[in-house]
Amino acid sequence: YKYLFYIDHTLQTEDGWFIDTSDLKSNQTARLISTMISITNHGLCIRFWYRASGSKQGKLNLLQRISNQQNTTLIYSIQLNFDMNWHEAFVYRETLGNYQFILEGIVGNKFTDLDNIAIDDITTNEGPCSTQKFCDFESQDICGYVHDLSDNFNWTRHRGETNSFGTGPSYDHTTYTTEGYYMYIETSAPRQPGDIARLISPVFPASKQYNCLQFYYHQYGIDIGAFNVYKRDVGGSLNPLKIFSSQGNRFDEWHVMEINLLASKPYTIIFEGVVGKSFEGDIAIDDVLIKERPCPSVGNCDFEQSMCTYKNSEKDSEIDWIRMRSDIGDNTIGIKFGTYLAFDMTSTTVPSSRALLISPYLDNTVQYCFQYYYRRYGDGQGSLIINRQTFTNMTADDLLVKHESNDFTNEWKINQIVLNPLLNQTSNVYRLLFEGISISGVGRLMLDDFEFINGSCPSLPNNCSIQCDTSTDLRQCIPTNQICDFNRDCLNGDDERLCGYDCTFESDQCNYTDSSVGVYKWRRQRAGLSVPSMDHTTLSANGYYMIVSTNNGTSDERARLLSPLFQQSSSTCELTFFYHMPGININPLEILLLQGSQRSRIRLIQGTQTDHWYQAIVKIGRLYRPFRVDFDASKTTTLTNIVIDDIRWIGCNLPIINNKRVACTTNQFQCKRGGCIDQNRVCDYTDDCGDRSDEDDLTCSRPNVIPGCDFETNLCKFVSLSNQQLRFERARADQIVHDYAPERDHTLNNLAGSFIYVNTIGQPPNSLAHIRSSRFVP
Incomplete structure (x- = not known):
């Protein structure tokens, strides 16, 4: 993992340059001072890329100094963590005059070479920072x-403390300083209880998939009224759709919220603040972001792309929970590129130091099963306490579980907690607190794959889900993770046959289930009762298929048909099915891959279709953890039924292992787990064996060949040539949302994996981009 520290941001290689604090010792400070810069009436945007790794005592600050003066003003502050990735910061300033800007790196207790603050690619432009679908309210515009001209008063752009005691934030969320701006409602006189202020966003464009609205809000005061958020479609109803509401005192801290938006039409977001009974009712918002992907379900997080809606406590802790990667691998992907949450204990960590992670708000009217994975690494001794906290009494926590140090092992373990609704509560929400406490030694406590399941807890995986005769001529137990994994372990095939994933729908729905909300649903139907008049299996009116009828539901509704749960799939795995959906400009049928909190589109069928059955072949590829497929149909404006039939899964099993070890041929490679694959599938960045033995470093070390690159951490020895009109850039699938862009990378086969691409949108024809490999010396 250390090699990430030698990668610059500009070139994404070890050949690029950046500036850092690697030569500093504990508690030392470094300052990088700009030339004199003039701020005009248009304002100034400062952008830079940073990597800020280190103890919680360290900081990266941006200071501003007036010409010919020594005093500085703190305008932006970043707290250190152990995230190895480059991040972009942008700061808008509008005070006229000549200034110098100072990047200040403060090193905390430095205990390894990983304590390092790095800066790269500093740019400025006159005018506001163009951030498209993100707003931090730093800009005056x-x-x-x-x-809203029809409300009673306006939201106010403000920085620092509000004008009233005992209410409102003391700093913004963007910079965590008194120099950063936020929007808030001032509820002092002349405001009256029930007065309303509304802030309306710019128009956001329509999208073919769900958008995720993320925002931070602050709701502190004993007489908070209400905070409401609405979505209004352009050209739609004058009555906007309420998508979020919060009442009462949420105490002196910033909270994060994410909401899925169905963006079939251009829309605006409306933030509404309602005045409570007194001046102690200020409500604030900051850092509003529209993501062009669905949000994960509330509370679910695999930590691959972000911390979702979890956050570290702004107070009451000495250490932060941090996202990390390491060679030991996470639980989600199981390899070094996977990310987990860590409570890191070092040689300088003081015993009894605390890290406090806070969950999003959970509905107190619903029963949940909270499921998570945990393990340890190293010799560090520490404990984990999980509490439930309500707003009835913030000081009285409900202890759910305490993991002592000896509960943590060097293997990932699963645990479940039943969360029943609490009685006699004045608030309808609560949250979970994850408190890590250090004891001694060096190491880390690790968490991963948080999931909240509605209802009671499902059975935990076990080592004997079924018993059957196997190829070893012995009756054996088949564990949960080997059932519905496409590999036939039982001689009679019960471990796969009972899963019901290949389906003609002639006798039933197999194990496919409709999870739609509303009347727009998938249902099994005989062909002779609707259009089409023949199914695909029997080519007759007596055959059956699955259908979503346009006669049901309202516009923008979606019908969802979920597959059974699969444990894994091989690199050659494909899903095939037949579909019938004739019409002009029909709305889409999306095939979505659901893995934990990740949701990616793997096939889109739309446009004009003729009156025939067509086969769809969908590449699934190597997946290491449980997944489902969702057939997601949108309500159409045309009178067209969406129909599917004859679902099959092809080539999804791993290389077959015989009960007697059979030698591979000269054109084959012997997998460590057993089984053989063709030699041309070795070292192709695809785990064909199922145990990665065909892709490990020892197998793929070829000194006489130009080294390849999986682009997971950098560009390796490849260089994007700067003398071309276009450039190859490195990105993750979750960062690019266009119809042409891949939904997953090839290496990890998920949203968090990286690749290189050329952005051709809006570029003139025949524009070129070149990327150059390292030099080959025979």
């Missing part, structure tokens, strides 16, 4: 947001 508040990103094009406008006040």
Whole structure:
């Protein structure tokens, strides 16, 4: 993992340059001072890329100094963590004059070479920072947001403490300083209880998939009224759709919220603040972001791309929970590129130091099963306490579980907690607190794959889900993770046959289930009762298929048909099915891959279709953890039924292992787990064996060949040539949302994996981009 520290941001290689604090010792400070810069009436945007790794005592600050003066003003602050990735910061300033800007790196207790603050690619431009679908309200134009002319008063752009005691934030969320701006409602006189202020966003474009609205809000005061958020479609109903509401005192801290939006039409977001009974009711918002992907379900997080809606406590802790990667691998992917949450204990960590992670708010009217994975690494001794906290009494926590140090092992373990609704509560929400406490030694406690399941807890995986005769001529137990994994362990095939994943729908729905909300649903139907008049299996009116009828539901509804749960799939795995959906410009049928909190589109069928059955072949590829497939149909404006039939899964099993070890041929490679694959599938960045033995470093070390690159951490020895009109850039699938862009990378086969690409949108024809490999010396 250390090699990430030698990668610059510009070139994404070890050949690029950046500036850092690697020569500093504990508690030392470094300052990088700009030339004199003039700020005009248009304002100034400062952008830079940073990597800030180190103890919680360290900081990366941006200071501003007036010409010919020594005093500085703190305008931006970043707290250190152990995230090895480059991040972009942008700061808008509008105070006229000549200034110098100072990047200040403060090193905390330095205990390894990983304590390092790095800066790269500093740029400025006159005018506001163009951030498209993100607004931090640092710019005076508040990103094009406008006040509703029909309300009683306006939201106020402000920095520092509000004008009233005992209410409102003391700092913004963007910079965590008194120099950063946020929007808030001031509820002091002349405001009256029930007065309303509305802030309306710019118009966001329509999208073919769900958008995720993320925002931070602050709701502190004993007389908070209400905070409501609405979505209004352009050209739609004058009555906007309420998508979020919060009442009462949420105490002096910033909270994060994410909401899925169905964006079939252009839309605006409306933030509404309602005045409570007194001046102690200020409500604030900051850092509004529209993501062009669905949000994970509330509370679910695999930590591959972000911390989702979890956050570290702004107070009451000495250490932060941090996202990390390491050679030991996470639980989600199981390899070094996977990310987990860590409570890191070092040689300088003081015993009894605390790290406090806070969950999003959970509905107190619903029963949940909270499922998570945990393990340890190293010799560090520490404990984990999980509490439930309500807003009835913030000081009285409900202890759910305590993991002592000896509960943590060097293997990932699963645990479940039943969360029943609490009685006699004045608030309808609660949250979970994850408190890590250090004891001694060096090491880390690790968490991963948080999932909240509605209802009671499912059975935990076990080592004997079924018993059957196997190829070893012995009756054996088949564990849960080997059932519905496409590999036939039982001689009679019960471990796969009972899963019901190949389905003609002639006798039943197999194990496919409709999870739609509303009347727009998938249902099994005989062909002679609707269009089409023949199914695909029997080519007759007596055959059956699955259908979503346009006669049901309202516009924008979606019908969802979920597959059974699969444990894994091989690199050659494909899903095939037949579909019938004739019409002009029909709305889409999306095939979605669901893995933990990740949701990616793997096939899209739309446009004009003729009156025939067509076969769809969908590449699934190597997947290491449980997944489902969702057939997601949108309500159409045309009178067209969406129909599917004859679902099959092909080539999804791993190389077959015989009960007697059979030698591979000269054109084959022997997998460590057993079984053979063709030699041309070795070292192709695809785990064909199922145990990665065909892709490990020892197998793929070829000194006489130009080294390849999986682009997971950098560009390796490849260089994007700067003398071309276009450039190859490195990105993750979750960062690019266009119809042409891949939904997953090839290496990890998920949203968090990286690849290189050329952005051709809006570029003139025949523009070129070149990328150059390292030099080959025979």
